[in-house]
Amino acid sequence: MPDSIPADSVGVVSPTTLHFDEPLRLDCGVTLNEYDLIYETYGTLNAESNNAVLICHALSGDHHAAGYNTEKDLKPGWWDNCIGPGKPIDTNEYYVVSSNNLGGCGGSTGPLSSNPTTGTAFGPDFPIVTVRDWVESQARLANALGIDRWAAVMGGSLGGMQVLQWAVDYPERVASAIIIAAASKLSTQNIAFNEVARQAIRCDPSFHGGHYRLRNVVPERGLMLARMLGHITYLSDDVLHAKFGRELRDGKFNFGYDVEFQIESYLRHQGQAFVQRFDANSYLLMTKALDYFDPAAHFDNDLTKTVANCQANFLVISFTSDWRFSPEKSRELVRALLDSDKDVSYIDIETEHGHDSFLMDIPLYHNVLRSYFARTLREQQY
Amino acid sequence: MRLRADQALIAEWIRPRSRILDLGCGDGRLLAALQREHGASGYGVEIDPENIIKCIANGINVVQSNLDEGLADFDDNSFDYVVMTQTIQAVRYPQRLLHEMLRIGREGIVTFPNMGHWKCRFQLAFGKMPITRHLPNDWHNTPNIHICTIEDFEDMCDTENIEVLQQTAVDSEHRAGLAMRILPNLLGEIAMYRFRRSLEPPR
DSSP states (O other), X not given: OOSSOOTTSOOBOOOEEEEEOSOEXXXXXXXXXXXXXXXXXXXXXXXXXXXXXXXXXXXXXXXXXXXXSSTTOSSOOTTTTXXXXXXXXXXXXXEEEEEOOXXXXXXXXXXXXXXXXXXXXXXXXXOOOXXXXXXXXXXXXXXXXXXXXXXXXXXXXXXXXXXXXXXXXXXXXXXXXXXEXXXXXXXHHHHHHHHHHHHHHHTSXXXXXXXXXXXXXXXXXXXXXXXXXXHHHHSXXXXXXXXXXXXXXXXXXXXXXXXXXXXXXXXXXXXXXXXXXXXXXXXXXXXXXXXXXXXXXXXXXXXXXHTTTOOSEEEEEEETTOSSSOHHXXXXXXXXXXXXXXXXXXXXXXXXXXXXXXXXXXXXXXHHHHHHHHHHHHHHHO | OOOOHHHHHHHHHSOTTOEEEEETOTTSHHHHHHHHHHOOEEEEEEOOHHHXXXXXXXXXXXXXOOGGGOOTTSOTTOEEEEEEESOGGGSXXXXXXXXXXXXXXXXXXXXXXXXXXXXXXXXXXXXXXXXXXXXXXXXXXXXXXXXXXXXXXXXXXXXXXXXXXXXXXXXXXSOOOHHHHHSHHHHOSEEEEEEEEOSSOOO
């Protein structure tokens, strides 16, 4: 927690958990008879219910997008630089909703939750969920909140893919779709990275087929490795070089396998911090959801056909140095939207920060969002 | 937001409710005006990020692209008009781009600063590269790498089998006057053309 909460913060926020009794049939064929979704909201829903913005989180994100959960928090939510009074998504104007995806470990029903049929935690038995399942569950959340149509649905990376799924599945419920550092499907290389991450977790001797909690252990090393690998791919070579170079922690070679280069220290730190806050089974599920995502598969593998029924105004943003979700992937989506005469704007932001750019306070990037949201607001009011 | 003289004339040239692609659309004011007042729809193409932000604020669709890399994002015959105002002089391959315009649109509209204007001739006569309101840069530091006169442009249309449908010349403040109609290459600051692929076989 900073000494005092900044004026442009949404302040101290508490999540809400909503229980759903209506069974949800998942893509994998399994039905969840009941489930919880945890979410936070910032700002106020107006009388016309037309100022609501849905935030979709990425692989390791959760519902806590902005503000502080307690006075003692050291850091605000993961997209705090973008959401708040006077920020690009201005909570003086917009009502922002951010939920944790099913299968996650932030408080929505997932592997850590109790399985009603067995009375113990789902663990590895939690069914594999897809981006479509998430959209379906969020549509029910929208119903519960009295939101017929989102002024905007917005997300980066996996969250951006979820935005696309929203625009395809519920054309009439999405006024603006903001898709950042995403793709209409993963590249082969991306699936390969995910598989290495999964194998790292599953090969950890503490994994126990996913039943690690029953033995009071955590596949720490596997999860840490998975995160270390991921982290490398979220940054660019240039940024790693600029941050760490070949700097040695002790200033000399020690001719051993302990941490020597600063980059090693950094990655281990990132990995260890991640183990504290994320569940290995959830990580496996999230990577699968990424791999399976391919909305065009239901439309003869034709992306133009896939978006043909969308009604949203699209804003697509990519980052020049993002090699995990390259600008070319965003352009493919833009081309399909142009081909089907959709309202779309596209910008490729020049930055050296790689995939992680979407989380950063890059002035040009935030000005684009600011300009877009100001216009969305104007158009909503007509 | 005020349109430039050439932009205001384009608004008179196009049919209402047309689909328009505006290449090098700047802050998007032309497309915004055409949308608002003529029921037009379409996209702007722009390379400069600050202009893109303005386009978004002006309520138009804008796609970041480098015109020198072609227009592969756009399908054949997908627009009524492809417009390019005061940009052709800054692109690397003007001829190629004109053909791209006519691949994508049924008609093309371009405007460009006329190097044949008397003020340019006057400066050149005294041995200096012209610097004018529309060509404000020094020769060694200019984005305008393909400047031409009205006669040059018409010669190229001829050899490229492009049929000119409408043309005029304006200055930045006023409409085309009688003198400009009689001697456009001498008196017109900004040249304007509406054109299409010629239906005649190439000579």
